[in-house]
Amino acid sequence: MAAVEGVSLDPEDWTTLRAQGHKMLDDLLDAMETVGERPLWQPIPEPARVRMQRPLPAQPTPLEVVHEDFLHDILPYGSGNAHPGFLGWVQGGGTPVGMLAEMLAAGLNANLGGREHMPIHVERQITAWMAELFGFPADASGLFVTGTSIANFMAVLIARTRALGTGSRHTGIAAAGRTLTGYTSRVAHGCVGQAFEMAGLGSESLRAIGVDDQHRMDVAALRAAIAADRAAGLTPFLIVGTAGSVDIGATDDLAALAEVARDENLWLHIDGAFGALAILAPELAPRLAGIEQADSLAFDFHKWGQVPYDAGFLLCRDPAIHRATFAADAPYLQRATDGMASGTHWPCDYGPDLSRGFRALKTWFTLRTYGLAAIGESIARSCDLARRLEQRIAAAEGLSLMAPVQLNIVCFGFTGPDADRRNEAAVARLQAGGRVAPSLTRIHGHPAIRAAFVNHRTSEADVDALVDLLLAMPA
Numbered sequence: 001m002a003a004v005e006g007v008s009l010d011p012e013d014w015t016t017l018r019a020q021g022h023k024m025l026d027d028l029l030d031a032m033e034t035v036g037e038r039p040l041w042q043p044i045p046e047p048a049r050v051r052m053q054r055p056l057p058a059q060p061t062p063l064e065v066v067h068e069d070f071l072h073d074i075l076p077y078g079s080g081n082a083h084p085g086f087l088g089w090v091q092g093g094g095t096p097v098g099m100l101a102e103m104l105a106a107g108l109n110a111n112l113g114g115r116e117h118m119p120i121h122v123e124r125q126i127t128a129w130m131a132e133l134f135g136f137p138a139d140a141s142g143l144f145v146t147g148t149s150i151a152n153f154m155a156v157l158i159a160r161t162r163a164l165g166t167g168s169r170h171t172g173i174a175a176a177g178r179t180l181t182g183y184t185s186r187v188a189h190g191c192v193g194q195a196f197e198m199a200g201l202g203s204e205s206l207r208a209i210g211v212d213d214q215h216r217m218d219v220a221a222l223r224a225a226i227a228a229d230r231a232a233g234l235t236p237f238l239i240v241g242t243a244g245s246v247d248i249g250a251t252d253d254l255a256a257l258a259e260v261a262r263d264e265n266l267w268l269h270i271d272g273a274f275g276a277l278a279i280l281a282p283e284l285a286p287r288l289a290g291i292e293q294a295d296s297l298a299f300d301f302h303k304w305g306q307v308p309y310d311a312g313f314l315l316c317r318d319p320a321i322h323r324a325t326f327a328a329d330a331p332y333l334q335r336a337t338d339g340m341a342s343g344t345h346w347p348c349d350y351g352p353d354l355s356r357g358f359r360a361l362k363t364w365f366t367l368r369t370y371g372l373a374a375i376g377e378s379i380a381r382s383c384d385l386a387r388r389l390e391q392r393i394a395a396a397e398g399l400s401l402m403a404p405v406q407l408n409i410v411c412f413g414f415t416g417p418d419a420d421r422r423n424e425a426a427v428a429r430l431q432a433g434g435r436v437a438p439s440l441t442r443i444h445g446h447p448a449i450r451a452a453f454v455n456h457r458t459s460e461a462d463v464d465a466l467v468d469l470l471l472a473m474p475a
């Protein structure tokens with residue numbers, strides 16, 4: 001598949017490339033169709049590990065050889081999140097439609113930083129859909145990013161701009177002479193604290209508010225913390241609520257947080273990484289009441305939306321303050337009144353990235369091809385499976401729940417004196433076993449087995465396999 005010498009990297013012989021391309025596509029579709037028949041995870045064998053350490057490829061290798069290497073050395077040694085038995089962390093399973101759309105996006109090689117072309121309008125369409133879905137104003141701004149970690153970081157920056165004004169972009173935050181303080185719950189994702197660090201505010205400026213027995217932020221404690229900080233001469237600026245906590249899937253009382261934010265004139269950001277899309281399941285949507293009052297919302301299409309990685313999203317109520325945080329004049333990014341370089345606002349005005357891929361396409365295909373109802377049903381089914389696991393634990397001798405089941409996450413473990421060690425050992429053993437794989441977390445300081453139902457391929461058989469394997473384990 002030698003390139004035409006001195007001309008370009010395109011093939012000399014498109015017919016051969018086409019045949020090889022079809023074979024590659026078929027191989028991947030086969031792998032997806034049979035994903036549940038292979039081990040979920042397996043250790044990387046030493047020869048494959050050694051083969052992965054090749055010298056810098058100065059000379060060409062035929063495409064079919066590189067693809068063979070992929071089939072032998074990469075494909076079988078994934079982390080397993082496409083497998084129906086994967087219950088670790090909170091990860092989406094992907095779909096064949098998402099995979100095909102990603103291929104189309106790569107073929108277009110669109111750069112969504114700006115300019116006037118249809119891919120930008122696809123991303124705007126998704127923004128308009130999300131504004132409608134979450135009850136935001138029709139002119140809300142939105143942007144695809146890698147994931148909720150970055151979307152949360154951007155929201156902190158936007159709230160910081162609102163509190164200090166755009167002048168702080170030039171003078172730095174210290175020049176404002178005020179100490180900004182933010183508020184989130186004790187069970188918020190670690191990336192919120194990290195966002196405070198990256199924003200130059202320091203993670204100590206983020207108050208970790210206590211939670212009730214359902215792991216929802218204690219609203220009275222929130223009000224008290226804001227009052228105490230004001231009394232100390234600090235400047236409260238942001239509340240970060242959680243829709244679907246990483247520990248047990250809890251959702252804060254978002255309407256109550258919105259009321260506090262209004263009373264105190266603070267920005268309300270919601271981390272809805274996986275939980276926000278529960279709005280697609282009619283029986284779960286009421287838990288998200290109040291989300292429509294947020295100033296900004298971060299969530300991932302790559303978790304419960306099953307869009308292939310990565311596809312995070314930030315939705316912002318006020319496009320002007322969103323732009324004021326990121327947009328910058330550069331002579332080489334000048335906008336024309338019409339034609340290719342036209343458009344008043346480009347996506348690069350809404351975030352730190354200039355070059356951006358076409359994440360919107362795989363999302364557009366996924367939402368249109370499956371339809372919102374089917375995605376909502378698969379989300380509701382995840383929660384049904386969590387309840388089935390809860391029931392099986394209740395009925396099992398020697399296992400017990402370690403946290404209430406709120407949504408799709410079940411934290412549980414062995415009972416008895418040696419429970420901590422047994423829980424850790426069991427998770428390691430299950431992950432190595434390749435059939436069904438939960439992950440580990442800590443609940444009240446103790447190791448807990450954590451099963452998160454996110455993958456649309458997971459079924460009752462996987463729940464039963466998990467419990468049966470645990471009960472068969474030696475003490």
Ligand SMILES: *Cc1c(COP(=O)(O)O)cnc(C)c1O
Nearest residue numbers: 147148149189244245246273300
């Ligand atoms: C997964 C998750 C994040 C981080 O999202 P990424 O897409 O991994 O960056 C943040 N918050 C919560 C609640 C999450 O579950």
